[in-house]
Amino acid sequence: MTNDAVGAFIPGSRAEMAGAADGPLRGLSFAVKDLYDLAGHVTTYGNPDWGRSHGVAAATAPVVNALLQSGADLAGKTKTVELAYGLTGENVWHGTPINPAAPDRFPGGSSCGSAAAVSAGLVDFALGSDTGGSVRIPASYCGVYGIRPTWGSVSLAGACGLGPSFDTCGWFARDPAVLARVGEVLLPADNCGGGGFGLGPLLKVGDAWINAEPGTARALAGAMAAAESLLGRALPVELAPEGLATLYEHFRCAQAEEAWATLGGWIERTSPEFGPGVKERFAAAKGMDPAKAAAGRAFRRQFTARMRALLAGGAVLAYPTSPSPAPKLGISLAAQNAVREATMGVTAIAGLAGLPEVTLPLGRVDGAPVGLSLVAAPGRDRLLLGLATQVAGAMGQA
Secondary structure (H helix, E strand, C coil), X not given: CCCCCCCCECCCCCCCECCCCCCCCCCCEEEEECCECCCCCECCCCCHHHHHHXXXXXXXXXXXXXXXXXXXXXXXXXXXXXXXXXXXXXXXXXXXXXXXXXXXXXXXXXXXXXXXXXXXXXXXXXXXXXXXXXCHHHHHHHCCEEEECCCCCXXXXXXXXXXCCXXXXXXXXXXXXXXXXXXXXXXXXXXXXXXXXXXXXXXXXXXXXXXXXXXXXXXXXXXXXXXXXXXXXXXXXXXXXXXXXXXXXXXXXXXXXXXXXXXXXXXXXXXXXXCCCHHHHHHHHHCCCHHHHHHHXXXXXXXXXXXXXXXXXXXXXXXXXXXXXXXXXXXXXXXXHHHXXXXXXXXXXXXXXXXXXXXXXXXXXXXXXXXXXXXXXCCCHHHHHHHHHHHHHHCCCC
């Protein structure tokens, strides 16, 4: 059993499973976020009351079975923010994992344990989930590679939901080649609309670069230059003339309505105890104005059409995954919420439109990691993973 010095795995006995004797992932170890079912184990979803009110899983989630059947060995379940509803990675019940890349900072969430386990070298890759940034942000904060695939491309059967029309199965790796190898197992063949498009041109998303702190933008200049060496000089583009704050607000309202529709019945029946921030977010979800949620859904349809038209020919968006490195431990809830809003205005780009996004750990600010995101049209996930490997190679990281 791997020594868990960073507290990435959930407390208690480790859920370990051996992979097949042969397969494309043979020799690799992995962990899974504690919202995927494993036969014979309770899925706690980061909350003791959820664990107490749900029995032992009867079957293993198909995505986990696919990895086991491909030869990878399961090392255990990793911590998550309660009910996957948070970006800092804090969990008062199971303990907040240490960020191996910046121990004085949050690891990011909600897939905090999976990101920490990969960053610490405890496993080769780990499954997370991403609704509003829950793979991309911890990947950026912990200095690892991460992918949020095209929405719906990887099965979430046997996984706990939060916002089903946003939820995706994503994963982390320290090595971009490993990130791509997992994609070869889990992702369908790329759908290029019959046109056979590769990727390019590169589009520099001005909204997101302006939203980033100056130190983050400077730290990622070399990564942008590496991407330009492969795809040509980046063309400037503005995605959201309404402002990123508007994207965040529409995402927040539409997601909150889904979160309450998905989990509200259990919350009302069980009256669970929640840690700081989570309770408030679910209270806000319960009280969400239906008119605001409807406006969010309407905006989402419009924004999705806008993004798909822009990216249809193979264009790739590039911008900082998060506007800043991970916030320091111990900052106030108000400060955490300010970071959340600034961050989710950017993560909402792919989240609203169901786009694949890969984050590359190619910058540092005050010693802490920051990631560069590459985003493509739906169904171009494998091409995007290939491009990420090339960009990392141009930076001497592959």
